[in-house]
Amino acid sequence: MSPRRILFIVIALLASGATIFIARAWLSAERHVKVEAAAPPPSKPATTILVARGELHSGQFVRPENLRWQAWPDDAVSQSYVVSGQHHLEDYVGAVVRNAIGDGEPITETRVVRPGDRGFLAAVLTPGFRAVTVPVTPSSGLAGFVFPGDHVDVILSFVLVDANVPSSERGDPAHQHHTGETVLSDVRVLALDQRADDQSKEVAVAKTATLEVTPKQAETIAVVQELGKLSLSLRSLGQDEADAGGETANNRLSYTFDSDATQLTTPPEFSGATHKVMVVRGDKIEMTELSKR
Secondary structure, three states, X not given: OOHHHHHHHHHHHHHHHHHHHHHHHHHHHHHHHHHHHHOOOOOOOOEEXXXXXXXXXXXXXXXXXXXXXXXXXXXXXXXXXXEEOOEOHHHHOOOEEOOOEOOOOEOEOOXXXXXXXXXXXHHHOOOOOEEEEEEOOOOOOHHHOOOOOOEEEEEEEEEEEOOOOOHHHOOOHHHEEEEEEEEEEEEEEEXXXXXXXXXXXXXXXXXXXXXXXXXXXXXXXXXHHHHOEXXXXXXXXXXXXXXXXXXXXXXXXOEEEHHHHOOOOOOOOOOOXXXXXXXXXXXXXXXXXXXXX
């Protein structure tokens, strides 16, 4: 076989091999294009909004466990909804529910009132109740461990003087007796100073406490503030046994003389075997007989 023929055969083999390689590459590219065309387009991330976790009642403080993020159809997202990325869940912790919100319903600015918003305190108030502010000290205010939403008893401490003592002797400590009386029971705390957010983890000693009371109790607070010093007594979150038995708060109000607290103090001197005093408890006025000891 001549060298020229051998050269032609080699060239023919190389050309056929290159043709096969190019054809396979072209078929592979075509197959890849068809697969990409058949594949569904990547899905756009759904919009996530803030919704209620469980039933939220009017006047309720919102806690972290009451909120959750949920995917929502883009065409159904209202401008009033709280959208993830634009707001944070923590921004609505401590808010008060203005109108009841069902489980899974969107949180909106019109359905909750956040601390600092106009009308926040009015939204917290139970219909028919009033808000009154009383001064407290580190000792009378439980050193900062009372928070909005807690329930307390209000105790009045003041000095009594026997009416039978001559006016010239009433300044004598021997004729003065310290006493304490629970003037209001089971009162809800609305705010401490300017702080109305019960989710804050910081302990701040307040100088004033805002309480939720009835109109008559508001009058009682106004009067007893002129008589002596007020203190707050924190109640348990659990229901008292007396409450479960149907006993009213006014029937449980009590008083204590200094002689009841310590045996080193002389009991009050009353003329006669008994002494009647007028006791104002909430909206009730009654006469009570104090026995001479």
